Amino acid sequence: xxAGPTPVDPFILRQLSAETEVRARLLHAEASTADGAPTELxxxxxxxxxxxxxxxVAASHDLAANPEVAFEEHRSSAALADxxxxxxxxxxxxxHGLPTALRAEVGSTxxxxxxxxxxxxxxxxxxxxxxxxxxxxxxxxxxxxxxxASLGDQLGGRVVWLGTPAEEGGSGKELMALDGAFADVGxxxxxxxxxxxxxxSVFLGRRQLRxxxxxxxxxxSAQPFMGRNALDAVNLTYTGxxxxxxxxxPTDRVHCVVTDGGQRPNVIPERAELLFYVRSEYPQxxxxxxxxxxxxxxxAALMTGCAVELHWDESPPYLPLxxxxxxxxxxxxxxxxxxxxxxxxxxxxxxxxxxxxxxxxSYRLPGLHAMVKIxxxxxxxxxxxxxxxxxxxxxxxxxxxxxFALAAVxxxxxxxxxxxxxxxxxxxxxxxxxxxxxxxx
Numbered sequence: 001x002x003a004g005p006t007p008v009d010p011f012i013l014r015q016l017s018a019e020t021e022v023r024a025r026l027l028h029a030e031a032s033t034a035d036g037a038p039t040e041l042x043x044x045x046x047x048x049x050x051x052x053x054x055x056x057v058a059a060s061h062d063l064a065a066n067p068e069v070a071f072e073e074h075r076s077s078a079a080l081a082d083x084x085x086x087x088x089x090x091x092x093x094x095x096h097g098l099p100t101a102l103r104a105e106v107g108s109t110x111x112x113x114x115x116x117x118x119x120x121x122x123x124x125x126x127x128x129x130x131x132x133x134x135x136x137x138x139x140x141x142x143x144x145x146x147x148x149a150s151l152g153d154q155l156g157g158r159v160v161w162l163g164t165p166a167e168e169g170g171s172g173k174e175l176m177a178l179d180g181a182f183a184d185v186g187x188x189x190x191x192x193x194x195x196x197x198x199x200x201s202v203f204l205g206r207r208q209l210r211x212x213x214x215x216x217x218x219x220x221s222a223q224p225f226m227g228r229n230a231l232d233a234v235n236l237t238y239t240g241x242x243x244x245x246x247x248x249x250p251t252d253r254v255h256c257v258v259t260d261g262g263q264r265p266n267v268i269p270e271r272a273e274l275l276f277y278v279r280s281e282y283p284q285x286x287x288x289x290x291x292x293x294x295x296x297x298x299x300a301a302l303m304t305g306c307a308v309e310l311h312w313d314e315s316p317p318y319l320p321l322x323x324x325x326x327x328x329x330x331x332x333x334x335x336x337x338x339x340x341x342x343x344x345x346x347x348x349x350x351x352x353x354x355x356x357x358x359x360x361x362s363y364r365l366p367g368l369h370a371m372v373k374i375x376x377x378x379x380x381x382x383x384x385x386x387x388x389x390x391x392x393x394x395x396x397x398x399x400x401x402x403x404f405a406l407a408a409v410x411x412x413x414x415x416x417x418x419x420x421x422x423x424x425x426x427x428x429x430x431x432x433x434x435x436x437x438x439x440x441x
Contacts, residue, residue, distance in 0.1 A: 010378060016349045017377040020196070029199065029342035032329035034419040036412035041154060045411060048147035049404045056143040056403060057396045059083060063135035064391045067124030070166035073100040076122040077163055080142055084161070087146055095162070096179035098172060102163030103181070106149040107156075107414075114157035114420055116410045117182065118144050119190040119358070121167045131382045132168065133193030133374060133390040136399055140191050140372075143403030148410060157414035160185060164357075173357040174316040174436065177364060187327065187366040187423055189409055190358060191402045193390060194371035195379065197335065199328035200345035201371050203321035204253060204279040205286040206355035207440065210311040211237060211297040212260075215304065217270040227268030228305040231261050234272040236300035241276075241293060251281035251350070252289050279355060281320050283363075287440060317440060319359040325426045326419060327368040330412055335370065335405035354381065363434040366427040368409065372398050 036042075049056075059080065068076050077100040081091040084104050095103035102120075107113070120141035121134045145161035162181060166172035173181075182188060194201075213234060218227030241254055248254070256276040262269025278293055280286035294310055301308035323345070336342040358369045375389035389395060413420060 013378055016351060020348055020377070023347040024343055027344050027347055029332040029336065029344040030329050031333040031336065032326065034326065034330065034412060034422070035416050036330070036419065037408070037415035041151065041411060041415070042408060044151060045147050045407045046404055048150040049143060049400060049407065052143050052146055052403070053400055055083065056139045056399050059142065060135045060139040060396065060399050061391055063122055063138055064130045064387070067129035069126055070123045070168050070170040070172070071098070071100060073123050073165050076100070076138070077102055077165070080120065080122065080138060080163055083142065084146070087149065089149055096176040096181045098165055098175060100165040101172065101176055102161070104145065104161045105158060106145070107158035109158065114414050115160060115185050116157070116413050117160040117162055117185045117188040118406055118410060119173070119188060120161065120163050121190070122163065123166050123168050123170075125168055125382060128382065128384055129387045130390050131384060131387040133386065133395070134167070136193045136372075136374065136390055136395055136402070137191060138163070140399050140402035140406060143399065144406035144410065147403060147407045155414060159410055159414075167357050169315060171316040171318060171357045171360070174360045177360060178437065182361060182364055185365060186420065187324070187368070187413055188361050189327065189368040189406055191370045191372050191406060192356070193374045193395070193398065194381070195373055195375055195377040196343055196348050196371060197340045197373045198343040198345070198348060199331040199368065199370045200323040201321070201348060202281060202350040202353040203356050203359055203369070204251070204281055204353050205283060205320040205359060206277055206279045206318040207286065207290055208313055208315065208317075209276040209278060209290070209293060210273065210314065211276065212271070212273045212309045212311065213301060213306045214308075215268065215270050215306040218268045220266045220268050224268060229268045230272035230306050231269040233300045233304040233306045233308065234258055234261065234274055236303055237274055237297045240296040240300060244292065244296060248289070249285070251285065253277070253279040254289070254293060281350070281353070283319055283434065283439060286320070290440065312440070316360070316436070318355045318357050319363050319434070319436060321356060321359045321369055322362040322367065322430055324362075324366040324368055324423055326422045327366060327409065330409045331368055331370045331405060334408040334412075335372070335401065338401040338405065340401065360436050363436060366423045370405075372402050374398050
């Protein structure tokens with residue numbers, strides 16, 4: 001018997017990486033042609049970020065050393081709020097109904113002025129810590145906000161900084177949105193650490209399904225014929241989903257765990273349960289896949305004579321990511337201007353796709369969720385290796401470059417009315433606002 005699991009051959013990662021390199025040599029990320037902000041203001045922002053270097057790196061390392069999971073980010077949010085207040089800016093703690101959410105604003109409060117939001121995440125993963133690099137997201141977003149705050153009345157609009165809890169499964173941004181966090185915002189921007197630099201990447205929508213089967217208990221040896229086996233229903237559901245994978249398009253994902261399989265082998269299980277994550281690249285295909293999984297569970301219940309209750313979305317669902325084209329081009333220009341090798345959409349395989357609650361934001365208003373490289377492609381998100389990569393000198397420089405680029409994109413947006421119109425037009429052309437709360441009902 002093997003001493004441990006069979007090692008995983010990383011061939012496919014190496015192959016995808018090689019294919020990405022080939023495409024990257026042939027294609028180039030498109031830069032923005034917008035006028036954007038005046039050069040003198042951009043220089044001031046760059047100098048402000050440089051002046052924040054020590055504080056931002058310290059904040060990133062502090063978060064990494066003290067990881068807190070979704071909705072429990074009390075120390076993390078307090079530390080970030082303290083830093084904002086140390087710069088003389090007021091912070092709303094417990095913003096938008098969430099105890100660990102934050103909100104701060106700078107700039108003009110005059111009606112009709114342009115407003116952009118910069119977002120920071122800071123929740124970590126159980127046992128892994130910041131294996132998604134949220135310490136970088138938090139410090140970069142905050143750095144951009146503080147740099148813009150230094151412009152004072154030259155800002156030309158309003159900047160909202162939002163500390164958003166519970167991206168890892170809790171849908172914190174959706175909960176904040178339901179409380180009006182984005183009601184007066186024209187666009188929202190943030191960064192996320194990754195293994196490539198790109199402004200437009202694939203993120204899948206995601207729903208949760210808890211399928212609870214109820215049968216009839218009976219003695220598994222003496223009177224099995226008097227029972228209805230809920231674990232059989234779980235088994236058939238799991239198998240049915242596995243068989244359905246042949247018909248699933250490559251943009252879909254389904255994965256699940258058994259959260260209850262009965263208590264004792266000599267009692268036919270009266271209750272058994274599966275928890276699914278159901279993912280797809282488009283809102284409509286996510287809806288279609290959801291119905292298919294529900295049909296399989298109900299069919300398994302019928303075959304075994306059990307009842308089934310389907311509980312969808314204990315936390316609000318995540319929509320796929322919709323990237324705003326003009327904002328992405330701005331990012332290519334501003335982050336690329338820091339010596340970064342920007343890749344266009346489609347160069348990096350969608351195989352690497354996860355999910356983010358920023359997808360919900362991107363269907364409410366124009367959004368940018370830029371990916372920033374901190375390590376090599378063989379180090380996967382949600383691993384201890386990626387968590388370690390998030391506190392290296394390379395990652396520290398990414399914090400600073402990202403803080404500048406976020407501030408630069410925000411300043412371009414506030415300074416250029418024609419750019420704002422193109423951002424809004426791109427959003428409308430992509431389908432406009434989708435009513436997230438009612439979409440899956």
